[in-house]
Amino acid sequence: MAAAGLRGCGGRAPAVVALRLALLLGAALGPARATVYFQEQFLDGVNWQKRWINSEYKADLGKFKLTAGKFYGDPVRDKGLQTSENSKFYAISSRFKPFSNKGKTLVIQYTVKHEQKIDCGGGYIKIFSSDLDQKNLRGDSRYYIMFGPDICGSETKKVHVILNYKNKPHPVKKPIRCKVDGYTHLYTLIIRPDQTYEVKIDNEVVASGNLEDDLDFLPPRKINDPTVRKPADWDDRIQIDDPNDTKPEDWDEPEYIMDTSAEKPEGWDDAANGEWHYPMVKNPLYRGEWKPRQIDNPNYRGVWPHPQIDNPNYSPDSSIYSYENISIIGLDIWQVRSGTIFDNFLITDDEAYAEDFGDETWGETKGPEKEMNIKQTEEEQERERVTEEKYLEQRFKKKLERKKESGKVRAVRNTVEKEEL
Secondary structure (H helix, E strand, O other): OOEEEEEEOOOOOHHHHHHHHHHHHHHHHOOOEEEEEEEOOOOOOOHHHHHHEEOOOOOOOEEEEEEEEOOOOOOOOOOEEEEOOOOEEEEEEEEEEOOOOOOOOOEEEEEEEOOOOOEEEEEEEEEEEEEOOOOHHHOOOOOOOOEEEEEEEOEEEEEEEEEEOOOOEEEEEOOOOOOOOEEEEEEEEEEEEOOEEEEEEEEEEEEEEHHHHOOOOOOEEEEOOOOOOOOOOOOOOOOEEEOOOOOOOOOOOOOEEOOOOOOOOOOOOOHHOOOOOOEEEEEOOOOOOOOOOOEEEOOOOOOOOOOOEEOOOOOOOOOOOOOOOOEEEEEEEEEEEEEEEEEEEEEOOHHHHHHHHHHHHHHHHHHHHOOOHHHHHHHHHHHHHHHHHHHHHHHHHHHHHHHHHHHHHHHHHHHHHHHHO
């Protein structure tokens, strides 16, 4: 395996070393040599700060911290960059050796965990060219690729796939739903030289297609023939007015009528206020404009098929998929509620290597992570139950004490009354 950008590999546990060797061996024995352009697992402690550059375009940008979060499958392997401040923009990036994916498959992969059950915020990454000023990374910085989940309210829960073509971003037209359960998930984008693509979540394909068909890079191959018009006798009305339907004689009623039950106010001054008139009220007999009922059109011929011709403005481009000087990966996001963790970044030219890498990282820790979260939830529920029981018990004791005290007071009062009597 040719490794062009392996990150976060120092000071790891024996299990992590074994994982690395397994990945190296798997790639070496594969049908082709995998080139890893970038790989980051944050396994060497604070050294990640030497590789990742925070943007300085704003003074109040949110800060990232290295953590495995509140629950995890492995306390070391699950460490990643976590957003730590609410209602903040975040901008951070890491540089690697420039490359071109021309003639090669491009695989972009990473894991993201919204353990805070995010309500509004991005979880996507961006890929940039080598000329990006990392300390000035901002929302309008030109990128090559934007990929990953974006969540905001109940409406937006999607996976972005946006590719830059001729300095203009083009989003995929297919809706792709992201995961929202609070656990770590693996997101993978594959772009091939034959201009096909795949989006995978947790190593399962959720969307695929052709770049030219699913993104509006180019004008359409075919257009309507402008010289042809729909025949005058072509009837494309599905339903028509029933010629046998007639308006009822009592249909016409005014929308408003005078309220004759109203009385002229006693203090009404015609000289000052003008002549008094009965107020107008909604007519309960008004039924609106009469329209004949609709029936199926016996002459309906369907939608007229407009003849198509080759689009003179269409020109094929076999290089839509490729980019030169790919050199930076970055996070440029906004989050209302912080807590998202990004980890296991990978950029390679080998789909099999990426799948194996996902299985050996996310795949091995997803189960223990869920188990830990379930255990924590059960423990929290038990603590809440005990707290509630103690609260109710204390209330009962106080109520009982008040009842006893009030009984004593009544007994004393009765004694006094007897003595007085």
